Amino acid sequence: MMNTIIRVKNLSKRFGDLQAVDQLSFSVSAGEVYGFLGQNGAGKSTTIRMLLTLIEPDEGEIEIFGLNLRQHRKEILKRTGAVIERPDLYKYLSAFDNLRIFARLSGMKASRKQLMDQLEMVGLAERANSRVKTYSQGMKQRLGLACALVHDPGLIILDEPTNGLDPQGIAEMREMIIRLSRDGGKTLLVSSHLLSEMEMMASSLLIIDNGRKVAEGKLDELLNPKTALVELAVTDTRAARQLLGQTDWIHNIHEKSIRLLRFEMEKSRIPELTRLLVSGGLDIQSIRPVHSLEEYFLAQTGK
Amino acid sequence: MMFITLLRIELFKIFKRPRTYIAFGAIAMIVLLVQLALKVNGKDFIQLYTDSQSDTFEIPYESMNNGYFVCVAVLHMILIHVPLLVALIAGDMISGEAGLGTLRLVVGKPIGRTELILSKFMASTIYVVMLLVWMAIFALFGSILLFGSGDLVVFREENMHLMNQQDVLWRFFAAFVFAALALTTIAAMALMFSAFSENSLGPIVATVCVVIVFTIVQQLKVPLFEQTINPWSFTTHMLGWKGFFYVEKTAEGVTIDGSVENPASLVKSAGVLLGYILLFLTVTVQYFKRKDILS
Amino acid sequence: MRKLLVFAAILLPALLPAQDVKELLQKVKDKYDQVKDYTAEGKLKTNVLFIKAPVATVKIWYKKPDKIKIKNEKGVSFIPKGSVNINMNNVLGLSNYEAIVSGTEKVGGTDCKVIKIFPLSDEDNISRATLYVDEQQLLVKRSVISTRENGTYELVMQYKQYAAYGLPDKVELTFNTRDYKLPKGISIDYDNGADKDKKERTGPKKGKVEIVYTKYTINKGVPDSIFN
Structure with missing residues (x-):
């Protein structure tokens, strides 16, 4: 039984004059909802993008599922699902087509039923054939989540998943996250600047500011320190x-x-x-x- | 294996977009307009070219205005503008996804970035070929249907070339193949600009601007450019399709069926275009492989 | 001035008397006059600096006195307008002219009388003509015709099968051409390097067409509508 899903060591990234991430180290254990907190511009997105190989780190090491990310990129990404910020998805395609594309990209040949089940899960089955450009922001966000989950990944990375959602949407998203962790046994890394949200769903927490780690630990310990x-x-x-x-x-x-x-x-x-x-x-x-x-x-x- | 999947996805995306059909619609419309114009005013059009000779020769306006002639006229008018239609799709391939926010989702999937670029290039190429097939259906077969076939007369700046009816069709196919190569060069360039950009308009405009600038430089015909830029400008070589309609003649002035004037220059042009495609593609792949996806 | 020239020419010694020349020409004309009309097929070869054309199959129709038409029925050919001059009646049919003989010359291996003809009426399109006449066969082997409007045409004719009718098997027509150059911008050419070495584009140019007749149908009637 492998306990640590993500292990990040001394991760740094600089964009010009801006040190976006500075010697950041943290680890995420299996099955937890790991909250990744920080203000806008604190370096959350840059870190998440480095985890997904969208951005090449200047320094540091990333291990996911016990494998070095650089050397086992495809293997790791096959088992990872992600929603980064607010994806508009392919607006000119239907939800079904979007989902099918992302399933294929994950190396999965999904049946129609599997895809429809997935849409059902996020409550979009009825609008499966409508073009995404007719969707509300909340529907797009749910479709984005479906796209991230379609290949049943063990690790799910959600960057600001509640951004732009109305209160009901936020509540739904939160429930979904908790359910994935509790019922699905998934490991989730969820970033947000909405701290009250984190409080309600995260089991562990990493707080960063100016690219640097401020605090890390179990939520209880952080909330009830000595x-x-x-x-x-x-x-x-x-x-x-x-x-x-x-x-x-x-x-x-x-x-x-x-x-x-x-x-x-x-x-x-x-x-x-x-x-x-x-x-x-x-x-x-x-x-x-x-x-x-x-x-x-x-x-x-x-x- | 993954490459085929990616290619299918790219093609699926291209052919599900309304903008793709704008190009097909535009081509059909232009072709039909030219055909209509030549059906009604074919003689006036031909006179534009033959005016200086109408005292010396009987100009057989009617037999000249056949399907082959109309198709060449259409290609002359249309192929100059098709780079815009190609840029519209290829220039949006990467930057469009950056804009939609799907690029970060796609690159975060277990696929190689090189594979991704190559599949996008391949899909653009297939789009180009389909545009040309579409054009061939309308401009060539449509014109043959409307005007009949016949001997082909092609006007150049300083001479005119007559070709036997049975010596024409293969020239069209060769010309279409060459045009595909030329337009693929445009697609490769647009794709390169697309990798550099995060909005979809920029690469399209950039591609069209480059084509316009080089075309103007070429048309200026001043020695400064003729000796420096033009031999290497891809717009010069993109016109190579016309070379298949320049026929070789014997010392007695009789054309040789199946011949092409100075075929070596066509080989060179094709080589230059291939070189550009490789260059653009290499730059795109190398750049994109290292690119931080911030969109 | 022209009359003076004619007069001077007539005065030149060692020439055939004018009356004899006209007699010869009349004999030639009589021979050509046997043909009231014909339809012929032939191969047309074009040799003009700025035209590249394949050998074309053409049809030729003629009807007395001066109707002639050449057409490429199945394809495209540029037929020189001066090709009407392949009809000898244009010259032989003149009524008011002076003619002189200015020696003999070999054309295609046979001795021919060189006869210069000066039409006297200003209405004729022909301003001057020189015929090279084979006295034995009564055939015009070569002619140089200057027209008032379209310059000079030169014809060389070879007779074989239809010599009895005065119809050639092969005609070579040389004529003046005008410059051909499209205005810049009307066509953007592909530069294949083929035009670079052609510097001899100045000065008056000659074009040539050659018709090889393959079949004549003589005096079987040709409707006038053909020539419209």
Whole structure:
């Protein structure tokens, strides 16, 4: 049983003056939904394109399914499916024809039934013979997914799959991703800048910024680290700040707003924090550990 | 094996596109218009060429205006413009997919980039051949049907060539084959531009511009270009199809059936065109193999 | 001026008296007059600098006094307009002319009288003609005819089978041609390097056609409609 599906080591790519990806290393385990987070321009797309051999890395190594990507390109790509950004697909062809083309390109001679089943799965069977140019963005996205999945790949790479979708479309896409992982046993690498989405489906997470890795790990660990960000609302922030500053277990204190302080500390010491504040005569309005990935992400990337 | 699959996919895409049929429609229409014009005003058209000789010779307007003559006239008018129709398809082969966002999906599939380019080139070539077959059906067989066949008169700038009726048909086939080679050169060039670009209009315009520039340079007929650019300009050699209608004569001035004037120059032209095709294709493959797909 | 010339010519010594010349010409004419009409087939060879043409099969129709038509029925041929002059009646049929003999010359191996003919009427298209007449057979073997409009035509005729009718088996017609050059741009030629060495394109040019007759049908009637 092979555990690591993707192993990336010291991957770098430069476009002119821009260091798009900088010494990036990460690994994706079998069967997980691996979230790939970063702002627009952080280097997610460049990395994904390097995984798919669309872009040649300047440096670094990529292994997928335990094979070197450069040496076993076709073998790896046969077992990989991808949707990159918003594909318009062949607008002048029907969904069925599009799907058939991508099946053939993956080396698969699919029967009509197989193709129709695939379209059924993404809910496009009824419009199988309409030209794609008559499709909505959500339908195109689903067709793109069908094209990526038609040859039943073990690894699925989705670059910003929810981009341009309406809320319902986003929910559908999310369900599909979870189902593929949970029921289909697929490994998924999903990039997004929509962090709330990641929170809802990813099991592991890689956060990059300016081409560099900021954090990587299991979602739980990232969300529940030993040191947590804590937000404290008090009436007298100046006194509170002074008091907290005297301890050696509270770090990085800053005022978020006039009644709100934010700092880092071990979560287990929150009761101790309460006692300290009370004994210092301060009126506590609330103490809240910051959970949301978005907040975590913003804190990590400092944006 | 994969190459055949790719080729079939490319052909499927070409022949499912409405724009492909614009070319076929345009050709049919131009041919029909020329045929109509020559049916009604054939004599006036011929007079354009024979005016200076009408005092010296009886010009047999009627027998000259036969299907073969009409077909040559059509080819003269049409083949100059067909590069546009070829560019319309070949120039869109790669850049069009970049624009649609399918290029990144295709290149991410388990297929070789060289294979991909070669299949696109091959598909463009087949498209060119089909255009010419279509043209042959309308311009040649259509004209024979409408005008009948007969001896062929071909006008050149300084002389005219008469060919026996039974010595003509093979010349058309040879000319069509040569035209296929010439248009394949255009396809290879358009494909090269297409690899460089990410929008589909650019390569089409670039191809047409190159053809126009070289054609103008050629038509200027000034020594500066005649000795430098023209011998190597592909537009010069693309006209080689006309060479099959230049017949050789004996010292007594009688034409020799089955002969072609200076066939060596046709071989050279074909060689130059093949050289260009290879050059364009090599550049395309080498460039595309290393290209980062950012579209 | 022309009359003076004629007069001077007549005065030249050692020539046949004018009356004898006309008698000879009348005899020749009588011979040619046997033919009221004919239909013939022949092979036409064109030798003109700017025309490359195959040998063509042509049909020739003639009807007295001066109707003649040459046509390539099955194909395309450029027939020189001067080919009407292959009909000797054009000269022999003149009514008002002066003629002189200016010696003998060999044409195709036979001695011929060289007879110069000067039409006296201004209405004739022919301004001057020289006939080379075989006295024995009463045949014109060669003629040089200057026309007022289309320059000079030279004819060389060979007689065999139909000599009795004064009909040649082979005619070579040499005529003046005009320059042929298309305006630039009307045709974009393929340059196959074949035209580079042709520098002799200036000055008056001659074209030549040759008709070899293969079959005559004589005096069987030819409808006038043919010549329209």
